[in-house]
Every structure is written in structure tokens, then in C-alpha cells.
Amino acid sequence: MFRIISRSIKSYTVIKPYVNVDVTLREIDYFKEIVNRRKLDVDMDEIAFFYDNLKRLAEVNSRLEAARASISGDIERLGPDGNEDEKRRLVMLAKTAREDHKHVKSSLHDMEQSLIRLMLRVPNVLHPETADHDVISYCSEIPSNSNGCHLEIGKKLGLLDYRSPAAYFLKNEAAEFELESTADLVRTLKSEGYVGFANPDFVREIVLDVCSEANVRSMPLKKFDDDQDVHFVTGGASLLQFLAYFSQTSTAGAQLPLRCYSSGRHYGPVADPAFGLYDVNQTNALQIFTLSDPRDERVEFDLIISKMTDFYKSQSIPFRVVVKKASDLCVAESLRINFELYSPHFKRYFECGHVSIYASKISKVMNIRLLKGKSEFPNIISGTIARVAPLLACILENRKCL
Amino acid sequence: MKPFELLARHFSSKIDRLDWKYLCDPSNRLKLIDNIARRKGVGDIDAVCTLKSEFESSNNDRKEEIHDELLTLALRIPNRSHPALSKGDNTPKTVKTMGTRKNYDFEPARFESLAKKWKLTRTDTSLFTGPRSYYLLDQLADLEAALVNYSVSVLKSKGFQLISVPDILPREIIEDCGMDTRGPRSQVYTLEGKHPNDDLCLSGTAEMGISYYLKDKSIPASDLPLKIAAVSRCFRAETSKISEERGIYRVHQFTKVEMYGVYRPADSADGLDEFTQIQEEIYGNLGLELRVLDMPECELGAQAYRKFDVEAFMPGKRMWGEVSSASDCTDYQSRRLNLTTDEGLFPHTINGTACAIPRIIIALTETHQTRDGTIELPPCLVPYLGYDKIARSRLPKVVSCKPKEQDWRNSVEERDKITA
Numbered sequence: 006m007f008r009i010i011s012r013s014i015k016s017y018t019v020i021k022p023y024v025n026v027d028v029t030l031r032e033i034d035y036f037k038e039i040v041n042r043r044k045l046d047v048d049m050d051e052i053a054f055f056y057d058n059l060k061r062l063a064e065v066n067s068r069l070e071a072a073r074a075s076i077s078g079d080i081e082r083l084g085p086d087g088n089e090d091e092k093r094r095l096v097m098l099a100k101t102a103r104e105d106h107k108h109v110k111s112s113l114h115d116m117e118q119s120l121i122r123l124m125l126r127v128p129n130v131l132h133p134e135t136a137d138h139d140v141i142s143y144c145s146e147i148p149s150n151s152n153g154c155h156l157e158i159g160k161k162l163g164l165l166d167y168r169s170p171a172a173y174f175l176k177n178e179a180a181e182f183e184l185e186s187t188a189d190l191v192r193t194l195k196s197e198g199y200v201g202f203a204n205p206d207f208v209r210e211i212v213l214d215v216c217s218e219a220n221v222r223s224m225p226l227k228k229f230d231d232d233q234d235v236h237f238v239t240g241g242a243s244l245l246q247f248l249a250y251f252s253q254t255s256t257a258g259a260q261l262p263l264r265c266y267s268s269g270r271h272y273g274p275v276a277d278p279a280f281g282l283y284d285v286n287q288t289n290a291l292q293i294f295t296l297s298d299p300r301d302e303r304v305e306f307d308l309i310i311s312k313m314t315d316f317y318k319s320q321s322i323p324f325r326v327v328v329k330k331a332s333d334l335c336v337a338e339s340l341r342i343n344f345e346l347y348s349p350h351f352k353r354y355f356e357c358g359h360v361s362i363y364a365s366k367i368s369k370v371m372n373i374r375l376l377k378g379k380s381e382f383p384n385i386i387s388g389t390i391a392r393v394a395p396l397l398a399c400i401l402e403n404r405k406c407l
Numbered sequence: 408m409k410p411f412e413l414l415a416r417h418f419s420s421k422i423d424r425l426d427w428k429y430l431c432d433p434s435n436r437l438k439l440i441d442n443i444a445r446r447k448g449v450g451d452i453d454a455v456c457t458l459k460s461e462f463e464s465s466n467n468d469r470k471e472e473i474h475d476e477l478l479t480l481a482l483r484i485p486n487r488s489h490p491a492l493s494k495g496d497n498t499p500k501t502v503k504t505m506g507t508r509k510n511y512d513f514e515p516a517r518f519e520s521l522a523k524k525w526k527l528t529r530t531d532t533s534l535f536t537g538p539r540s541y542y543l544l545d546q547l548a549d550l551e552a553a554l555v556n557y558s559v560s561v562l563k564s565k566g567f568q569l570i571s572v573p574d575i576l577p578r579e580i581i582e583d584c585g586m587d588t589r590g591p592r593s594q595v596y597t598l599e600g601k602h603p604n605d606d607l608c609l610s611g612t613a614e615m616g617i618s619y620y621l622k623d624k625s626i627p628a629s630d631l632p633l634k635i636a637a638v639s640r641c642f643r644a645e646t647s648k649i650s651e652e653r654g655i656y657r658v659h660q661f662t663k664v665e666m667y668g669v670y671r672p673a674d675s676a677d678g679l680d681e682f683t684q685i686q687e688e689i690y691g692n693l694g695l696e697l698r699v700l701d702m703p704e705c706e707l708g709a710q711a712y713r714k715f716d717v718e719a720f721m722p723g724k725r726m727w728g729e730v731s732s733a734s735d736c737t738d739y740q741s742r743r744l745n746l747t748t749d750e751g752l753f754p755h756t757i758n759g760t761a762c763a764i765p766r767i768i769i770a771l772t773e774t775h776q777t778r779d780g781t782i783e784l785p786p787c788l789v790p791y792l793g794y795d796k797i798a799r800s801r802l803p804k805v806v807s808c809k810p811k812e813q814d815w816r817n818s819v820e821e822r823d824k825i826t827a
Binding site: 181 | 556598662
């Protein structure tokens, strides 16, 4: 089902999500179970009830359409010489039917929009590996002693001037590290056939509107007087930029897997300003995005997880690879693996990167299609695989130098 | 200067740091009025001096009342201009040319045609990513990274210290750099803040981030000149309807390598020359045909005392395009930023573009195109790229598909997946 979703009334932007309500409601018990496992506030019964009402209204709409067609036929058959009283009656009837149809059609449109909104909140299917608790698939040894906080170490070494999560300055080798650490990873990705993108930094409100349930970060900008809608700054290392690129396009099945990466800025709000570089508004980062045949999804996912595990191992810092539990996943994610770095100072792990399987959930939402092939929509694997700021923090705390 | 005076200057308010001696000297009035008129007419020196004398003679309560108005008016007065400029006719003057124009035995194509031919950019996603947005794909994404690394490498060899600066900055910093951040369509993007104190904007250039880094700093005079390089994203809300500026020529977001210098006042003129020479070296090694322009007063903005632009010839567009500028801002910014030396001086600041990626990509590709459209890159970029030719992107063809209005088909794969 395709319908326009837009809060931005004046915008010409149109995204028509593919939402298959029948298939979802046919498996309502399964979805109730995953809603429960994900601890979401989504009432599947309410959606089913809403959908029944919508279908009933759609039937009324069809009947009214048929009635209008029939009345027009009767008027036509009566011809110019027909009974005047009968003609007047039919014209009155046609007018009433037209008004009724107009109201019903408008209500139907509103209900369809509301239904799509409800359906976008229905979570993605859960991958068999997603459990109800975190599963640690790799964990290196963690140090027992702390060398101090990275902010102090960085300051002492003349590498860091930290003022707030929105304002920090990397100096000398730390500034070079920002450029070089992602460059190393880029070389690895390129050798695996990943193609580079230098992405824009903004997305319009409409993209975030339909993709807010994916694992994305963004910050809104104030509108100028002549702006039609709100723009959000995400940075080039964002899933949203890839979705915007591939939205409403088709790719030949033979071209899959299509592996892409972007090295750029990554902007977003801060959850807790108490953790220095582990949680900042801005950092350089590396984003991957893969369009895959559903049958090859596992191979693609394993490839990137293996490369990233090797990368973090090569940094000689304590980290773990975690399969995140169902209740931690974003609505659009089916499976997520986090790369988490250990801070000896804060005595806890912080996420530095992640890779998520979205199956075909967001390719349907953004209308990313296949030209030919068994499956109509490709599966998407994507993630911000490494953020420089937390990586730098962890290296400073564990190695005391760069 | 005595230590306590140094201390007083370092912790002084912005209004105290302005050069009142110069601004309110009656013998400078005509010079100031003429300068303002030649620099787009922003600022009213008479109003400033009248308010300043009222401020001086007022009691504390009244002082508080007029403080903000006086500061706003005074901050609008532009920097002084280099004396050589007053003799000009307010048009740029070419002071140097470099490189020779290539003779092509074919009609050189515009960047947009070359990028379209090899599928190396996409510029039609503005419905999703905002106006004038663009994607650089495959080899052009590589080229962006290579240009950054090449420029940084040159700057490091010239004694520049690399700093990573934020792109999200307090509004005050951007205004201290001489940019107007308000109005129905200013050049500056503002973040929607949750709290009134979150008055943050997106930086238009790393010069602003570096200024933030230097704000309120006292630098030992023995450390001067301090030369800083930074790589950042630049956000500019400027619009253009000129057809030559379509594509990636004038965009709202781009990557730039910036040079910034803090100099003793007596040395900033030489510093500006050094910055321009570095630009000539960077672009000269890229094989571009260049000209250096001494910019007239109307092009200096509020902050620059003197500015040199470097333009490169773009053979496909058959025009000269600005690829960089370098400005000596004298003490205009340091007074606003409270940047001092340990000798109590306001040092002079210089800023200049080392590499603004989209413009350089246009100049490079148009200059080094061959008959078949492939682009042969200059040798200085090869170590950073790993190859020397740009041609077709490895990205497969992506076909635009407009969804049909009704489509209620059940997806077998999805059903299978759910039941699995």
C-alpha cells in the first residue's frame, strides 16, 4: 500500500512507504510477542481494530463510487427527452452521492495516513540470534587498574582541549589520529569491494519522519523564513544519507551485494555529558551500508563483523562484541551487534560502533527496490562502525599515549 | 606594560577591548566614514561616538542601559583597510598569474558533464537532503580524502600545527569573526536548542572553530607566529541562481582545509604573503592555471584589512573561479576574541583556505580531462589516491522508480521470514 506521509504540508517531498498490513495482521500473535520482548508501547489489537474500520470505510467508499457510476448511467440513459421529474430526482441523488463520496474519501485518506503511522511503529521481525539478554560474542581482557580519565591524560599530553560535548579540540597527534584512524579502516573496506561515498550532512524532516525508528542520530536546525520544512543535521556518516540516496530507486539483483561506506562527520545529541569523549555531539566516523540479497545477508553481516573485530583487536584496547538484546533494539532493527570499548576510568563499556541488520523493513519504508530477482526489496545491513572520539578516549585511558 | 595592566586587559569586557582611541578620535572621522562607505556602508561612526561619550559621562545605571546598544553599534564598524586599496576603483586587481593555459584538441567538457558521464556525483536528491546537496561517489570520494591529506601534508611541512575543531559553535564566536548570524536569510545555520542558553550555530569555516580555540588565550610572544591548520565541514546558507554556479560550485556544505595564523602586528603583512605563497604552491602542484587578486574594500567583509583571492581557470566552464582567499584581519578578531600576547598586545590574525574541496575538484577535473573524458591526475595526488586516472564509477546503475499508487501484494518472502 502506498500513501504519502508528510508533516511538511508545503514540501513537495514524497515518500511512499510500502506497508503490508494484511501480512502483518495475519501474524498478529507473533508481533504481539515481539512487541512484548522489545518492551514497546504498541497495541497490535488497536491497529487491527483501526484497520477493520478502515476496510469498512473503504467498502462504503467503493459502494458510493459504484452508486455514483450507476446514477450517471441512469441519467445518460434517460437522455435529453426523458422524464423531467425523474431527471431532477437523479440529479439530486447524484449530488448527494458526490458529497457523501467526497467526505468518505477524505476520511479514508486521513485514516490511511494514520494507519501508516501506526504501522511504522510496528517493530521489525526479530532475527533468530536476538535474545532477551545481551550476548557477548567476544571479550578481551580488561585492565584492573585505571591510569586516569582520558580528559586529564589528553590534556597532559597536549593532545586535547575538552570544554563540553559540543566543544572539544584535538591537537597535534590526536588531530592526525582523527584523520588516519578512519583512513586505515577505509583501506580495509575498499579491499573488500566497498565503494566510497562523500555524503551530504542534512536530511529533510520527511526522511526522519519515516526513518526515525532506525538507529540514527540527528539534530534539528532552525527554519529560515523561506524554508518549507525543517532540516536535520546528521553528518555524512549516517544511515539516513544512504537511505536518501537509494530511496525510490531500483538496483539490479545481479549487482548485489552492493557495499558502500562513508567517512565523515557524525552529529547527534548527547545522552550524558559526564563521560567526556565517549559521548559527544560531533565526531568523525565511518558508516557502512550494504544492499544484499536476503539469502546472502548472513554472509555479508559476518564479513563486516569479522573485519571490525579485527580492527578493534589491532588497536590493543579492551573491548567486547555484544549481540544486543531485543529490548535495546530500535524498532526497525532486526539484529544489532555493538563494538563496545572498556573505560578503566569509568569502569564501564561504551559503544564505539555497531552494525545492524534491518532485513527489508527500511527498504520497504524508503522504497528501495530490486529491478529483477526473487525478492522485491533488498535487505539492508548498516551501521556506524567506528566513531573516532570514543576510540581516542579508550586508547588514551589504556595506552596513555597515541 | 605592567603585570596588573596585562591582567586587566586579559579579563576586560569586549566593549573595553575595542580600539576607542582610534574610533572616537575626531581626526579619524572622515577616514572612518569613507572606509565604511567603501565597504558596503555598514556601520555609523557618528552614532557610535555620540553614544560612547554619553556612556562615559553616565552613572552606572544609565551605563548598563546603553551598554548593549553601544556594543552592537561599535561591533558593526568594519576593520580599517590597507592604504593601497583606497587608490583603487573598487575592482579586484590581478597581482600575479601562474601556470599556462592548456591547449586542448577537443572541446573541454564541464565538470557536470564529466561527472555525469562517469557517474561520479549525484545532485538530484534535494527533495530528501535539502537544496544544493550532493554526493561525491567512488573515485571523487577518494579524491576528496586525497586532497585533504595532500593539503595537510603540505601545511605540516610549513610548520602548521594540526587541530581538529568543532563545527558546532556558540553564536557569539561566529559573530566575533565578523559574520552576521541573524536576519531572515543569514549565511549561518542555527541549531534548534532545547534551552535558551543553547545558542549554537553551524560553522561556516574552520577559521571560526580555531577562533573559539584561541578565545581568551594569552599566547607567549616568543611562540609567534602560531600557525594552525584544521580540516572541517563548512556550512553556508548562501543561495545563488547563477547558472555557472550550479552543480557543486556553490553549495551549502563542503569540506575545507583551513590555515590560520597568529602574528605579531608588525609581521602580519609578511604572514599574508606567506599564506598566499602556500596556496600558490598547493594549487600550482595540482597543475592549475592561477591568478592572484588583490581584493577591493567592498569585498573584504567586516573583518579583513587586506584580502587576496586565488582564482583557477576552469576550462570546461571557460571562466575563472575563486578557489581560495587569504585575509589579514589585523587585530579586529583578536580584540573581539580577547586573544592577547603575554606582552599585552592584541596580535594580528590571518586566515586562508588551503583547499576547498568542491571548487578544487571542479578545477582539477576540467583542467586534466582527456579526449575520452578520463581525468589524468597530477603526480602529487597519486601517493594519496593509489591511482592516477579517474573514469567510470564502480557503483552500479541505480534506476529511479516511482511507486505505483496501489500495491497490496502479499510478500511471500516476508511471510516465510515471519513464520521462520
